[in-house]
Amino acid sequence: MTAAPATIADTLAGVPTARQVRTHLRKARSRHHDHSLGDVLGDAYVMVLFVGMYGWFAISASRDLLDSPTVGQAEPGVRWWLAVAALLAGAGLAWRGLRALGPLLVTPATQSWATSAPIDRRAWLAPRFVLLLMGAAAGTAALGVAVAALGGVTEPPALGWAAAAGAGWGAAALALSVVAQSSRSGRRWPTVVGAVPMVAAAVITALVVLVGRLGDGLPRPATTPTVALFAAALPLAGLGMTLAVRALPRVDRATLTTGAQFANAAATATILLDPSLLAGLVESRRWRRIGRVHSRRFRPGPGWWALLQADVRRLRRHPSAVLIWAALIGVQYAAALALPGLAGAAQVVFAYLAANRLTGGLRSVSRSPGLRRALGGSDNLLRGIHVVVPAVGAGLWWLLTLPSVDPGPAWLAPTLALGVVAAAFRAGTRPPINYGGATVNTPFGMIPVDLMRQGSRGPALLAVLVLVQLFLG
Secondary structure, three states: OOOOOHHHHHHHHOOOOHHHHHHHHHHHHHOOOOOOHHHHHHHHHHHHHHHHHHHHHHHHHHHHHHHOOOOOOOOHHHHHHHHHHHHHHHHHHHHHHHHHHOOOOOOHHHHHHHHOOOOOHHHHHHHHHHHHHHHHHHHHHHHHHHHHHHOOOOOHHHHHHHHHHHHHHHHHHHHHHHHHHOOOOOOOHHHHHHHHHHHHHHHHHHHHHHHHHHOOOOOOOOOOOHHHHHHHHHHHHHHHHHHHHHHHHHOOHHHHHHHHHHHHHHHHHHHHOOOHHHHHHHHHHHHHHHOOOOOOOOOOOOHHHHHHHHHHHHHHOOHHHHHHHHHHHHHHHHHHHHOHHHHHHHHHHHHHHHHHOOOHHHHHHHOOHHHHHHHOOOHHHHHHHHOHHHHHHHHHHHHHOHHHOOOOOOOHHHHHHHHHHHHHHHHHOOOOOOOOOOOEEEOOEEEOHHHHHHHOOOHHHHHHHHHHHHHHO
16 A cells, blocks of 8 residues: 655645645735735835945946046956956855855744644745745846946847856856755865865965966956856756755754844844854854864963964964965955055955954954953953054055055055054954944934944044045055
C-alpha cells in the first residue's frame, strides 16, 4: 500500500497548509489597519519617482564631476578597469551582506508560531524567495543602467543590455545565497564565491596601478561586453533558482532568525543614528566565529606594556582589519590615477578609514566603564595606551601613500596625519548617544541638532582636514 502525499496527509491530520495560514494572517492584519491598495500603490509610486529623479541627478552630477578640470583628466582605460575592479569588489561585499542577512529571514513571531509548526517549509518560504528575487533583479538592473550611464552610454539598446546583465547577475547571486543558507550546504564554496571577486578586484587594481605608474596605462576595450555578461548570467541564474527551490526545505530556523537579528540591528541603527548598535552585533558575531584561541603569556613589564601587547594581539586575532588597512593603500594609488585632482583629499579620507579599522581596543575600553574599572588606572591613561596602535598604523599608512600625492608645504603632511589620528581617536571615544538634546524647528521639520553633533564626532574633524588639504595642498 503506497503512502499518501504529504499535503493530503497533513489535511487529514488537521494541519493547515502554508497558503491557509498565510491567508488567515493576511485577514487578521487587514482588521488592524485601514490602508487601502491605492495608498500602497501611491507610496510605491512616490518611492520610485524619488529614487529615479534623485538617482539620475546623482549620475549626471557624478559624470560632470569626472569630466571637470578640478578632478583632472585620467586615461580612459585606467578609469574603465578601475570601475571593473570597483564592481567586482562591490559584488564581493554584496555577497557578504547577503550571507550575513540570510537572505531569507523571519520575524520572532513567525519563528515561534509558523516555522516551528509542522508546515511545509518550501511552501512557506517560496513567496518570500520570489519577492526577494524580483527585488534583487530590479535593484541590480537599476545599478547596471547607472553604471552604463556613468560611463557615457546613452543609447537605449545599450542601456537595456546593461539592465538585463545586472538583473541576471543579481538574480543569480540571490538564488545562490539562498542555497548557501540551507543547512546542508557546504561551508567552503560560499566563502570561495565571496573571495573570488575580491581577489580579482585586488589583482586588477594592482595591475592598473603598476602599469599606470610605469607606462601609459591599460587600454580600454572597444565595446562593453554587456551582451556576454547577460549570456553568462542567464544559465547561472536558472541553475541558482532551481537549486534554491530545492534547498528551501533545508533552511532551518537558526539561519532564518540570525538574519532577522542583523536586519533589526541595521534598521535600529539607521533610525537612531547610532552605528555602534550594528557594529556591536557584527563584532560579537566575529569573535564567536573564532571559537577557540591559543593562550600565550605576555612579555614581562609594567601594566601599560601588557595592555599594549593585548591590543596588538587583538589585531592578530582579527586579520581582516589589517587586510583592509593594506587594501586601502592600493585604493589610494588607484584613486590618485583615476582622480588626480582629488588625490590629496582621498588620502585624508582613506587614512582615517585605515586608522579607524585599528581602533577596536580603543572602542572597547571607551564604551565599557566596567572594563575600565577592572583594568585600573585613569581613563586618560587607558585611552592613551589604546591609541598607540591606531597612531602607528596611520603614520605607517601615510608614509606608504606619500608617493601618490603631490608634495605640498613641509608642515602640511604631518599636520594632516596628526589630524587623522585625532579624528579616529574622537570617533573611537564617542560616548553613547544621548537622545534628550535640543532640536530646532525648520521649514523642513524638526532637526535634532544635538543628535547630529554627537554623531559627527570624528567625521566633522575629518571634513575640516579635507578642506584644509583642498585649499592648501
